[in-house]
Each structure stands twice: as structure tokens, then as C-alpha cells.
Amino acid sequence: MRHEFFFLIKDRAALLWMTIAFISAMMAVLLGVSEVYQQRTALAELQKLDRVERELTLDAQSDWGNAAYYTFHLTYDPPSDFAFAAFGERDVSPWKHRIRMLALEGQIYETDADNPDFALIGRFDYSFVAALLTPLLIILLLYDLRSGELAAGRLNLIKTSAGQAKRVWLMRSTLRLGGLYLALLTPLWIGGVIEGTPTSTLLSASLALLIYTLFWGALVYLIANERRTGSANLTYLTGIWLLVCAVLPALLVLTVNKSVSLPNGGDIVLTQREAVNDAWDIPKDVTYKAFLERHPTWTDFTGWDGDKGFEWKWYYAFQQVGDQKAEALSQNYRKAREQRDALIGKASFISPASLLQRQLEKLAHTDMKASLAYEESIRDYHKQLRKWHYPRIFSNKPFSSDAALAEIPKYQNVLERK
Amino acid sequence: MTAIDVKDLKVERSGKAVLHGIRFSVQVGEVFALLGGNGAGKSTTLLTLLGFLPVAAGSVSLNGISPSANVKKIRDQVAYLPEAATLYPHLNAYENLGYFLSLSKLKLSKAELDATLEKVDLQTDARSQKMETYSKGMRQKVSIALALLRDTPILLLDEPTSGLDPVAIDEFNRLVRSLAAEGRTILMVTHDVYGACQVADRIGLLRGGELVGLFGSNEGQKIDTQTVHKAFTERTGAKRAVS
Numbered sequence: 077m078r079h080e081f082f083f084l085i086k087d088r089a090a091l092l093w094m095t096i097a098f099i100s101a102m103m104a105v106l107l108g109v110s111e112v113y114q115q116r117t118a119l120a121e122l123q124k125l126d127r128v129e130r131e132l133t134l135d136a137q138s139d140w141g142n143a144a145y146y147t148f149h150l151t152y153d154p155p156s157d158f159a160f161a162a163f164g165e166r167d168v169s170p171w172k173h174r175i176r177m178l179a180l181e182g183q184i185y186e187t188d189a190d191n192p193d194f195a196l197i198g199r200f201d202y203s204f205v206a207a208l209l210t211p212l213l214i215i216l217l218l219y220d221l222r223s224g225e226l227a228a229g230r231l232n233l234i235k236t237s238a239g240q241a242k243r244v245w246l247m248r249s250t251l252r253l254g255g256l257y258l259a260l261l262t263p264l265w266i267g268g269v270i271e272g273t274p275t276s277t278l279l280s281a282s283l284a285l286l287i288y289t290l291f292w293g294a295l296v297y298l299i300a301n302e303r304r305t306g307s308a309n310l311t312y313l314t315g316i317w318l319l320v321c322a323v324l325p326a327l328l329v330l331t332v333n334k335s336v337s338l339p340n341g342g343d344i345v346l347t348q349r350e351a352v353n354d355a356w357d358i359p360k361d362v363t364y365k366a367f368l369e370r371h372p373t374w375t376d377f378t379g380w381d382g383d384k385g386f387e388w389k390w391y392y393a394f395q396q397v398g399d400q401k402a403e404a405l406s407q408n409y410r411k412a413r414e415q416r417d418a419l420i421g422k423a424s425f426i427s428p429a430s431l432l433q434r435q436l437e438k439l440a441h442t443d444m445k446a447s448l449a450y451e452e453s454i455r456d457y458h459k460q461l462r463k464w465h466y467p468r469i470f471s472n473k474p475f476s477s478d479a480a481l482a483e484i485p486k487y488q489n490v491l492e493r494k
Numbered sequence: 495m496t497a498i499d500v501k502d503l504k505v506e507r508s509g510k511a512v513l514h515g516i517r518f519s520v521q522v523g524e525v526f527a528l529l530g531g532n533g534a535g536k537s538t539t540l541l542t543l544l545g546f547l548p549v550a551a552g553s554v555s556l557n558g559i560s561p562s563a564n565v566k567k568i569r570d571q572v573a574y575l576p577e578a579a580t581l582y583p584h585l586n587a588y589e590n591l592g593y594f595l596s597l598s599k600l601k602l603s604k605a606e607l608d609a610t611l612e613k614v615d616l617q618t619d620a621r622s623q624k625m626e627t628y629s630k631g632m633r634q635k636v637s638i639a640l641a642l643l644r645d646t647p648i649l650l651l652d653e654p655t656s657g658l659d660p661v662a663i664d665e666f667n668r669l670v671r672s673l674a675a676e677g678r679t680i681l682m683v684t685h686d687v688y689g690a691c692q693v694a695d696r697i698g699l700l701r702g703g704e705l706v707g708l709f710g711s712n713e714g715q716k717i718d719t720q721t722v723h724k725a726f727t728e729r730t731g732a733k734r735a736v737s
């Protein structure tokens with residue numbers, strides 16, 4: 077063992093690959109930490125602006141209808157303490173929305189005019205390094221373990237010296253894998269210390285990476301034998317790497333996307349907006365009928381005051397109806413995304429790279445589940461806003477900007493509620 | 495007592511018969527040289543003894559053990575000097591010896607390594623330099639030293655003198671004789687007629703995978719170089735002028 081360790085220390089190529097592993101992992105972590113920092117700064121800034129703007133807006137209002145119309149409310153999904161390691165869905169889905177009391181669905185999917193791409197490889201973050209570079213580095217460390225000795229004319233000498241050379245190969249592989257594992261893990265823990273990641277999260281991530289490293293180590297160990305030349309081994313292994321880390325995940329996503337069709341995010345926006353626009357021209361009692369199905373409480377408040385052409389309560393009723401019209405589409409959209417995600421999750425057992433990435437995203441709360449949860453939290457919050465505003469608008473309560481500032485529900489994120 | 499026994503050995507490589515039933519044995523304390531031209535099957539014989547190549551027919555045994563029965567036990571008793579042996583170029587002689595000996599679970603002091611490196615006459619100042627700076631002969635000396643340091647009863651040496659200068663060859667031959675005097679059994683493979691006659695108790699002449707001649711020394715008399723040389727050139731069909 078001591079001799080094998082010494083041997084490794086003298087192995088320039090092995091040390092080089094480990095250094096590269098460390099540098100890439102460190103870069104990914106630093107990038108992640110700085111990205112997360114920027115997101116937090118942006119959110120803090122937005123929260124401050126949100127407050128200031130709301131005060132200014134509300135101060136200038138004289139009735140609840142106008143106040144609700146002009147006031148924006150910030151919702152946000154702050155990065156978790158492990159988000160630095162895996163950007164996941166945060167890369168493709170919004171993590172902040174400023175919403176108003178108007179119809180909501182269009183506001184949520186405004187930026188989703190296209191279907192969100194299911195990030196295949198995604199951005200350069202730690203999960204990318206772990207899932208894609210780790211196997212490649214393992215291949216580079218181990219592909220020539222035996223074939224290289226054969227080519228150098230040492231294989232038989234090693235075998236006769238050791239009696240049974242298996243011990244030698246196992247020791248060499250273990251030390252190399254161990255070195256690589258540490259080179260990849262150290263940056264993660266450094267990131268964890270900076271971010272205050274719970275130890276349990278870091279341990280889970282470390283375990284996932286360990287299993288992944290062992291899986292690839294065993295695979296490369298079994299495939300890279302001395303019956304093939306080093307370059308043949310390398311070719312085989314990089315082929316497998318490409319297949320398992322790129323081709324399979326791509327096929328998987330493609331197949332899942334084909335089999336579960338996703339309604340267009342843009343369609344939801346369109347449906348809801350059309351419903352809202354049409355409402356101006358259709359008889360008011362048609363709108364109210366649809367509205368009251370959900371909110372019978374206000375049955376006695378939908379009378380029309382004389383010949384006024386416009387009333388806020390009617391306006392907000394048809395906003396609500398707009399959401400109702402888009403509801404089915406929106407639910408399908410959500411379900412389809414959930415379904416796709418679940419299918420990919422199941423199928424990713426054929427692609428360990430996807431499996432690891434998904435595990436890290438789960439730990440980082442940057443998976444599809446977290447993204448959908450944020451969307452739901454916006455809907456919940458919007459419901460609260462309506463619930464708070466409707467009595468004031470429908471029963472025409474006198475406006476008070478102080479009451480508004482103090483009492484309008486504030487958005488609270490899942491992470492903050494914990 | 496027989497240390498190495500080869501009986502009607504047939505070996506195939508890549509489906510082609512390479513050894514066609516050779517038979518010889520080496521006694522304990524004896525130096526046996528397997529002499530032959532390129533491709534005669536000398537290395538193949540050693541590789542088969544070490545269990546690297548399967549026996550197609552016949553049998554081989556070292557100290558009564560067949561490689562197919564217990565290859566580890568054989569390798570524990572045998573030091574092997576591979577043909578064109580190269581140790582790790584990025585390590586120096588001490589590091590290489592230390593590493594390879596550690597594979598055999600041996601740990602020797604620097605003084606012990608130096609004593610053997612002295613025997614093979616490797617320059618003192620070269621010993622702590624990386625082996626990539628060595629000449630072929632210097633590398634060969636370290637490999638020989640490694641075989642000696644294993645301190646095994648049997649040594650299988652594949653072209654041990656290749657790359658050595660005449661002085662070094664003489665010293666090597668003396669070394670081999672002293673090992674035999676200690677009771678070690680040496681089977682060496684060579685195409686060097688003169689060297690073989692110098693050092694061997696017996697010589698087996700191998701040609702095209704067949705043992706075509708056996709020469710033995712009598713009462714301490716060296717084998718007659720001329721006789722062997724004549725047999726070697728004739729029987730191996732070495733090129734003769736055809737004009």
C-alpha cells in the first residue's frame with residue numbers, strides 16, 4: 077500500500093488528471109457560489125424595490141380597484157444552500173415573478189412562450205463536472221492500467237513478482253479512484269462551508285458521488301484489459317462514455333418528450349389573454365355566472381350601478397374567469413411536466429449520469445419538483461391576494477393606503493416557511 | 495534432483511503450433527542454456543513455465559508443481575527476467591527495485607540494494623537517477639539485480655546479456671556461476687553461442703520449436719564452443735552463401 081502510494085505520487089499523468097479534476101470542480105463550485113450570490117443579491121434588491129414601489133403606488137391610489145391594478149407583488153424562489161452545486165431547473169425556469177391581481181396564468185408563463193427545454197447537459201456547474209467529467213477522468217486514469225504495462229514489457233514481470241497481480245491492479249485503481257474522489261469532493265465541501273450547506277446534504281451528495289465513482293471505476297476496470305492495446309481500450313471506453321453520458325440521456329429525453337406531449341406554455345398565455353380580452357365584449361352576466369360558480373359568496377354583490385360602463389369588481393371577475401378558462405390547459409401543462417419528469421426519473425436508471433445529476437438537483441431543490449412547487453406557491457399566493465382584495469372591491473370598502481401596506485399578504489417562499 | 499521438467503511440450507500461439515513437443519530437464523544447481531535463433535520458441539518456453547501460456551500437450555513442472563495447478567506457488571519460487579525488460583523510466587534504480595520487490599512482499603535496505611547493484615556493476619552515481627536516462631545495458635543490469643534480489647531457488651532469464659558490453663557479459667557469467675554454486679537453478683535463454691558455452695552446464699539447441707541438440711559439459715570442462723557453433727549454424731539453417 078505504501079509502495080503503491082509512492083508509485084502514484086510519482087505518476088505524473090495520474091497527478092495531472094487529478095489536478096484537472098480538482099481545478100474543474102473548484103471552478104464549477106466558485107461559479108456556482110458566485111451565481112447563487114448574484115441571485116440572492118438580485119432578490120434582496122428586488123425586495124427592497126418592491127417595498128418602495130408599493131408604497132409609492134399605494135400612496136397615489138384612492139380606491140381598491142386601482143390599487144390592486146397598479147400594485148406589483150414580488151414572488152421569488154431563492155437559491156437553496158446547495159443550489160451552487162446544481163443549477164438544474166433554475167437555469168431554464170424563472171425563479172422570480174412580479175405579479176399583479178390580474179389573471180395569473182399569463183403572468184406565470186409569459187416567459188415560457190416556448191416549451192422549456194429539459195436541460196440535457198445543462199450549464200457548467202458542479203453536477204456537470206461530477207456527472208460528465210468524472211467518468212472521463214476515471215477512464216483516463218484507468219484505461220491503460222494493464223495494457224500500458226503490457227506495451228512497456230512489464231506486465232509479465234509484475235505478474236511474476238506479485239504472484240497474483242490482481243491485488244496490484246486493485247490497489248492501483250483504488251488509489252487513483254480515491255485520489256480523484258478527493259479531488260472532486262474537496263471543492264464541494266469548500267462550497268458547502270461557504271454556503272452553510274447542512275452536513276447531511278453534503279454527506280448525501282458525497283455518497284452519491286462515491287457510488288458513481290465506484291460504478292465507473294468498476295466498469296473501466298472490467299473493460300480495460302490487457303488483451304487490447306491502450307488506444308483500443310481508450311476508444312472503447314470513450315465510446316461507452318459518450319453513449320452513457322450523452323447519447324442515452326438525449327435519447328431518453330427525446331423518447332419521453334415524444335411519448336408525453338407537452339401543451340405549449342404560450343398557448344396558456346394566449347387562451348387566458350383571449351378570454352380576458354373577449355370579456356369586454358360579452359354580456360356581463362355571462363362573466364358573472366362563470367365567476368360566481370367559484371365564488372358564490374359574492375352573488376349579492378354583482379349588481380350593476382346604473383349606466384356605468386366599467387366596474388372594478390366586474391374587471392377582476394373576468395380576470396378570474398380568464399384564469400378559469402386557462403385552468404385546464406395549465407393543469408395539463410403541469411401534469412405533463414410532472415409526468416415527463418417522473419418518466420425521465422425512472423428511465424434514468426439506464427444512464428447513471430442523469431441519475432447522479434438528478435440526485436444532486438434534488439438535494440439542491442433545483443429539480444422539476446421544486447420548480448413546480450414554486451409555481452404552485454405563486455398560485456397560492458395569488459389566491460390569497462384575491463381573497464384579501466375581493467371583500468374590499470366587491471363591497472366597495474373605503475381605501476386606506478396604510479391598511480393596504482400593512483395588511484396585503486406578503487409572499488412567503490417554501491424555503492422561508494420551513 | 496530435478497528442478498525444471500519439460501516433457502513433450504507443445505504450445506500454440508494464436509492457433510499456430512510454436513513448440514512441437516520439446517523435452518528437457520534442469521537439475522537443481524544447474525545452469526541450463528536454451529540456445530536458438532530468433533523465433534525458435536525460447537521465450538515461449540519460459541512463458542509457458544511461468545504459466546503465461548497454456549500447455550497444448552505434454553507437461554511442464556517446476557519443483558514438481560505444474561503452472562496450471564498453482565501458478566502463484568511457482569511464481570513465488572521463480573525470479574523472471576523478461577526479454578527486453580524495462581522497469582519504470584520515471585523512477586530511479588532504488589525506487590524501481592523497491593517497488594517491484596514490494597510486489598513480492600520483500601523489503602530490503604538500501605545497503606542490500608547497493609550490494610546487489612554492486613554485483614551487477616551499475617555505476618553508483620546512476621543509481622539515484624531516473625531510469626529513462628539509462629543506456630540499454632544499464633537498464634538490463636537493474637533488471638538482473640531485481641531477479642537476484644528476489645532470492646529465489648529458480649531463475650528464468652530471457653536474453654539476460656542483451657545490451658551488455660563484453661566486460662559486463664563476463665561478469666554476468668561469473669555471477670551466474672556463483673548463483674549455481676549456491677544451489678540455485680538457472681534456465682537462461684540466449685542466441686549467444688559463446689556466452690552460453692561460457693556459463694552453461696548444459697545447452698539445449700532449439701530450432702523451429704524443436705529441440706535439435708543437447709550439449710553437456712564434462713567434469714568441469716566447458717562445452718566446446720566450436721561444436722555448438724557448428725551445430726547452431728548448421729541446424730538452425732543460418733544463412734550461408736549460395737553463390
Ligand SMILES: Nc1ncnc2c1ncn2[C@@H]1O[C@H](COP(=O)(O)OP(=O)(O)O)[C@@H](O)[C@H]1O
Nearest residue numbers: 507508512530531532533534535536537538539
Ligand atoms: N504474441 C504472439 N502471438 C502469436 N505468435 C507469437 C507471439 N509471440 C511469438 N510468436 C511466435 O512464436 C514463435 C516463437 O516465438 P518466441 O518464443 O518469442 O521466439 P524466440 O524467443 O526464440 O525468439 C515465433 O514464430 C513467433 O512468431
Ligand SMILES: [Mg+2]
Nearest residue numbers: 536537538577
Ligand atoms: Mg525471445
